[in-house]
Amino acid sequence: MLNKNLLTHNLYPDYDAIIFDMDGTLIDSGKLHENAWRLTLNHFGIPINPQLMRSLAGVPTIETAAILVERFQVTLNHTLAEVNQFKEAIVKRTMKDFVKPTVLSELAIANKNIRPMAIGTGAYTEEAVSIIEYCGLTNVIDFIVGADLVTQPKPAPDTFLRCAELMDVAAERCIVFEDAEKGIIAAKSAGMFVVDVQAEFNIENDYFLS
Known part of the structure; x- marks a missing residue:
């Protein structure tokens, strides 16, 4: 595990640009989404399986809902869009009760105006912008690419490739910080070097741990 005191602009100097996943990586938001999902799934009568939910970390809300409905053969009296809206409304309403920056915010701040x-997140862009603003990192991060800005979100590489395009940096010159398996797959598929923040920084996403 890397010593957090080494989180300076010189960390991983071989890369010209930095891409952070948001939830569970740059931002501690596991309980925000767990709370929202528990309320949503109970409301719509969809079973809660913590292990399955954790495996779907990083998957956009509406796609997660579709997977759960199919997996549990649930007959919904609402559209997936309505499930999505219900959950996202809870996230927006309760955001300030749960989110805070992780130690990686120090790395981001150290690299301001340097790289x-x-x-690149599986959350929707509007939500991500609000969370980043609340956590005081708006003036640090140059671009935010949410699931709604790409054709195929994680585990496809599109999210990270779009980040590289916006930063005008070749994919192989980008380093990605991720906590979720699907995000790690996405970064590798994009041809980028990826750091597993759970292994390297001991950042544990407390999302559906039990």
Whole structure:
């Protein structure tokens, strides 16, 4: 595990640009989404399986809902869009009760105006912008790419490739910080070097741990 005191602009100097995943990586938001999902799934009568939910970390809300409905053969009296809206409304309403920056925010702050930085997230862009603003990192991060800005979100590489495009940096010159398996797959598929923040920084996403 890397010593957090080494989180300076010189960390990983071989890369010209930095891409952070948001939830569970740059931002501690596991309980925000767990709370929102528990309320949503209970409301719509969809079973809660913590292990399955954790495996779907990084998957956009509406796609997660579709997977759960199919997996549990649930007959919904609402559209997936309505499930999505219900959950996202809870996230927006309760955001300030749960989110806070992780130690990686120190790395981001240290690299301000030194290397371009982007967030590539499975969350929707509007939500990500609000969270980053609340956590005081708006003036640090150059670009935010949410699931709604790409044709195929994680585990496809599109999110990270779009980040690289916006930063005008070749994919192989980008380093990605990720906590979720699907995000790690996405970064590798994009041809980028990826750091597993759980292994390197001991950042544990407390999302559906039990």
